Amino acid sequence: MRRRTVVVGALGVFAAACTASRLPGGGSSPSTRAPVLAVKIDNVGAARPQTGIDEADLVYVEQVEAGLSRLMAVFGSRLPEVVGPVRSARETDLELLRQFDRPTLAYSGAQSALRPSIDAAPIRAVPPGTADGAYFRGSDKPAPHNLYLRPAKLGDPAAGVAAGTLAGFEFAERPPKGGRAETTHTARFPAARFTFDWSASQGRWLVSMDGRPATTASGKRLSAPTVVVQYVAVEPSRFHDRSGSTTPLSRTVGDGTALVLRDGRAHEATWRRPTPADGTAFSVPFAPGPVWVVLAKG
Numbered sequence: 106m107r108r109r110t111v112v113v114g115a116l117g118v119f120a121a122a123c124t125a126s127r128l129p130g131g132g133s134s135p136s137t138r139a140p141v142l143a144v145k146i147d148n149v150g151a152a153r154p155q156t157g158i159d160e161a162d163l164v165y166v167e168q169v170e171a172g173l174s175r176l177m178a179v180f181g182s183r184l185p186e187v188v189g190p191v192r193s194a195r196e197t198d199l200e201l202l203r204q205f206d207r208p209t210l211a212y213s214g215a216q217s218a219l220r221p222s223i224d225a226a227p228i229r230a231v232p233p234g235t236a237d238g239a240y241f242r243g244s245d246k247p248a249p250h251n252l253y254l255r256p257a258k259l260g261d262p263a264a265g266v267a268a269g270t271l272a273g274f275e276f277a278e279r280p281p282k283g284g285r286a287e288t289t290h291t292a293r294f295p296a297a298r299f300t301f302d303w304s305a306s307q308g309r310w311l312v313s314m315d316g317r318p319a320t321t322a323s324g325k326r327l328s329a330p331t332v333v334v335q336y337v338a339v340e341p342s343r344f345h346d347r348s349g350s351t352t353p354l355s356r357t358v359g360d361g362t363a364l365v366l367r368d369g370r371a372h373e374a375t376w377r378r379p380t381p382a383d384g385t386a387f388s389v390p391f392a393p394g395p396v397w398v399v400l401a402k403g
Contacts (some may be wrong), residue, residue: 142262145212146176147192151251156189162268166399172295189253203381209262239343273384284370292399330392332366336403355400365389
């Protein structure tokens with residue numbers, strides 16, 4: 106059964122907006138669930154700085170081939186005018202997105218062997234060519250790192266509800282008890298690293314990627330009030346990229362441990378997601394606002 110989400114303070118309006126009728130097994134009726142828009146974001150050096158991901162409710166950090174990283178930005182409460190660079194989908198995305206009940210997934214494409222799984226998944230898939238005027242090539246970066254999306258061209262892909270609430274997260278204004286004081290934390294992939302530095306004046310964790318401050322194309326520093334390092338099983342999938350590197354599959358259904366960073370402290374936590382249709386319940390509540398989730402190998 107999906108854990109009941111309690112949202113305190115600033116996010117209370119979102120909790121009321123996304124109340125859904127429950128189905129047997131803890132799911133929710135798609136007709137009563139608000140949609141979200143998930144966009145796969147390129148994250149190699151040539152793709153940075155990105156555009157629009159500072160407007161996301163959630164940013165997931167995933168491991169991909171050769172130990173590199175890719176982002177998935179999830180929008181629910183607001184949409185940017187432009188977001189990108191957009192890149193291809195992975196098998197990890199399909200399992201992760203089930204908790205949002207038929208979200209829209211924007212991506213640049215996928216290898217042919219994965220397309221039947223995308224077609225069968227309970228998502229609205231919108232690669233280039235499926236929505237007139239939605240995608241365009243920018244002049245700021247070389248291809249393939251210059252594909253951008255205009256979300257408004259997708260026809261109302263998000264409904265003004267916080268994506269974290271729909272994912273089953275619990276938010277609370279009051280900091281939880283315990284934890285340890287920690288003002289910087291680094292999460293590592295084989296060929297990528299993410300550092301989060303606490304800014305007491307901003308009440309947020311400032312994001313750095315591969316040793317450099319992460320900003321948007323407009324110069325805004327990427328940050329979030331809560332960062333979660335979620336330890337998951339990362340195993341080889343049945344897919345490979347063009348160079349023959351195996352595509353990792355991050356398992357987000359089940360249970361495990363996590364590290365929740367909020368209010369300048371680090372809290373050891375657990376997570377639980379019994380079925381793909383369930384949200385992810387963490388034992389420590391998050392600070393209201395955007396959340397970054399790093400899917401790290403447990």
